[in-house]
Amino acid sequence: MIDIKFLRENPDVVRASQKARGEDVSIIEKALAADEIRKSALDQFETLRAEQNLLSKSVATAKGEEKATLLESAKALAAKVKEADVKRTQCEAEAKAFIMQISNVIDPQAPIGKEEDFVVIENVGKPRVFDFEPKDHVELGKLLGAIDTERGAKVAGSRSYYLTGVGAMLEFALVNYAITSANKAGFTPVIPPVLVNPSAMEGTGFLGQAAENVYHLEKDDVYLVGTSEVPLAAMHMDEILVAEKLPMRYAGYSTCFRREAGTYGKDTRGIIRVHQFDKVEMFSFCHPDQAKEEHLRLLQWEKDFLNAMEIPYRVIDVASGDLGSSANRKFDIEAWIPTQDAYREVTSTSNCTEFQARRLNIRFKDNDATKAVATLNGTLVAIPRMIVAILENHQNADGTVNIPAALQPFLGTKRFELV
RNA sequence: GGAGGGCUCGCAUAGCGGCCGAGUGCACCGGUCUUGAAAACCGGCAUACGAAAGUAUCGUGGGUUCAAAUCCCACGCCCUCCGCCA
Numbered sequence: 001m002i003d004i005k006f007l008r009e010n011p012d013v014v015r016a017s018q019k020a021r022g023e024d025v026s027i028i029e030k031a032l033a034a035d036e037i038r039k040s041a042l043d044q045f046e047t048l049r050a051e052q053n054l055l056s057k058s059v060a061t062a063k064g065e066e067k068a069t070l071l072e073s074a075k076a077l078a079a080k081v082k083e084a085d086v087k088r089t090q091c092e093a094e095a096k097a098f099i100m101q102i103s104n105v106i107d108p109q110a111p112i113g114k115e116e117d118f119v120v121i122e123n124v125g126k127p128r129v130f131d132f133e134p135k136d137h138v139e140l141g142k143l144l145g146a147i148d149t150e151r152g153a154k155v156a157g158s159r160s161y162y163l164t165g166v167g168a169m170l171e172f173a174l175v176n177y178a179i180t181s182a183n184k185a186g187f188t189p190v191i192p193p194v195l196v197n198p199s200a201m202e203g204t205g206f207l208g209q210a211a212e213n214v215y216h217l218e219k220d221d222v223y224l225v226g227t228s229e230v231p232l233a234a235m236h237m238d239e240i241l242v243a244e245k246l247p248m249r250y251a252g253y254s255t256c257f258r259r260e261a262g263t264y265g266k267d268t269r270g271i272i273r274v275h276q277f278d279k280v281e282m283f284s285f286c287h288p289d290q291a292k293e294e295h296l297r298l299l300q301w302e303k304d305f306l307n308a309m310e311i312p313y314r315v316i317d318v319a320s321g322d323l324g325s326s327a328n329r330k331f332d333i334e335a336w337i338p339t340q341d342a343y344r345e346v347t348s349t350s351n352c353t354e355f356q357a358r359r360l361n362i363r364f365k366d367n368d369a370t371k372a373v374a375t376l377n378g379t380l381v382a383i384p385r386m387i388v389a390i391l392e393n394h395q396n397a398d399g400t401v402n403i404p405a406a407l408q409p410f411l412g413t414k415r416f417e418l419v
Numbered sequence: 420g421g422a423g424g425g426c427u428c429g430c431a432u433a434g435c436g437g438c439c440g441a442g443u444g445c446a447c448c449g450g451u452c453u454u455g456a457a458a459a460c461c462g463g464c465a466u467a468c469g470a471a472a473g474u475a476u477c478g479u480g481g482g483u484u485c486a487a488a489u490c491c492c493a494c495g496c497c498c499u500c501c502g503c504c505a
Binding site: 039042043045046047049050052053055056057059060061070071072073074075076077078240370 | 437438466467468469472473474475484485486
């Protein structure tokens with residue numbers, strides 16, 4: 001949710017932001033108009049209410065005939081108050097509905113444009129040149145006894161898979177390495193709930209445009225989270241954080257569930273795009289003035305991870321049209337996937353400034369004022385895509401796979417052998 | 420799933436339908452006193468919107484009433500017991 005005051009004072013900035021995102025610009029006039037109506041309805045209600053409170057008090061002390069007369073006018077006033085109250089509630093809901101549709105104001109440094117208009121910030125490492133025909137991760141997964149997509153489909157449908165043997169071991173190693181390094185860096189490790197209530201889902205902004213991608217269990221009215229960003233962000237919902245403790249950093253490990261509606265043709269092979277996967281997510285609550293620096297720090301931790309995995313990658317500055325509605329800037333890291341001859345997204349970090357915290361009502365005391373904190377999130381490791389990157393980049397001609405040095409202590413071996 | 424009990428300002432509690440935005444104790448902050456501290460004493464101490472007046476908030480939502488922390492209903496959460504269960 002954007003700051004209504006900011007909107008009132010800087011409608012042009014918000015308008016430009018909406019335009020850059022390719023989103024509805026007219027919503028701004030609607031929101032402002034609705035807000036005016038809201039204010040006057042509120043004012044009317046409050047004036048009437050004040051009158052009623054006063055009158056009610058005089059009823060209490062009045063006696064006999066006087067009381068009867070007062071009661072009569074009080075009754076009439078009560079009806080008017082009720083009417084004004086209904087109207088106020090209505091106007092508030094309408095104003096809020098418009099305001100909620102406005103996305104976060106983009107960072108002026110974010111590239112303007114559509115999905116393909118991202119800017120490459122840097123390339124790290126060089127795509128490996130193979131002196132043999134590299135196999136894709138599905139084939140390697142079979143040879144190593146690591147990934148079984150066929151049985152996954154049999155048991156759970158498309159976009160499902162089993163990680164078996166070294167595949168499962170690799171997940172544990174990745175999670176271990178990620179959590180251990182995050183813990184060292186000062187993150188509090190968290191295993192959050194993945195089944196959350198509507199207010200958590202709503203507050204984090206996943207019931208907007210992203211709604212069709214979340215699983216909803218109707219019978220119990222709970223949602224399966226698509227990322228631990230949801231329970232991590234909602235963790236401090238309705239709280240006032242201690243300023244001295246900021247930034248508060250959490251590393252959440254959880255399973256993520258995604259319906260992947262509308263992606264029928266995309267990435268149907270392998271485990272690049274699946275309905276369920278595990279992920280270690282970084283989440284930070286910080287002072288709004290610190291958000292930009294914090295964002296770069298999250299990016300650095302992501303890079304550190306990729307470097308440790310010895311995988312070539314590039315960092316992109318995501319274009320305005322491809323930002324989530326809560327983010328004002330987003331950096332993606334794309335790992336080189338040899339058999340696709342392309343860089344593919346493996347991690348992503350977003351600066352949500354105060355946008356998400358405002359919705360979730362997460363604040364801190366800044367001197368005397370109570371203000372919304374800034375929230376930021378970033379992937380440390382999303383398991384399946386990392387497995388894809390590792391298997392494909394570190395494969396040998398015979399289908400065995402070399403294990404990056406950083407993971408060796410967790411696996412007790414230097415190479416995955418054929419089964 | 421069944422039967423009870425409870426949800427009030429950081430914590431613990433008080434609260435008669437109007438005098439309750441709400442008392443008390445503890446904690447906390449400022450001061451007096453003290454060489455310093457403790458104790459004692461004095462003062463302060465919820466949030467949001469608003470320039471202010473004011474309005475709203477006693478788990479949440481509805482209802483009754485001129486008037487609701489207080490009465491009624493629904494829901495949520497916590498606790499105890501029974502059943503089931505990793």
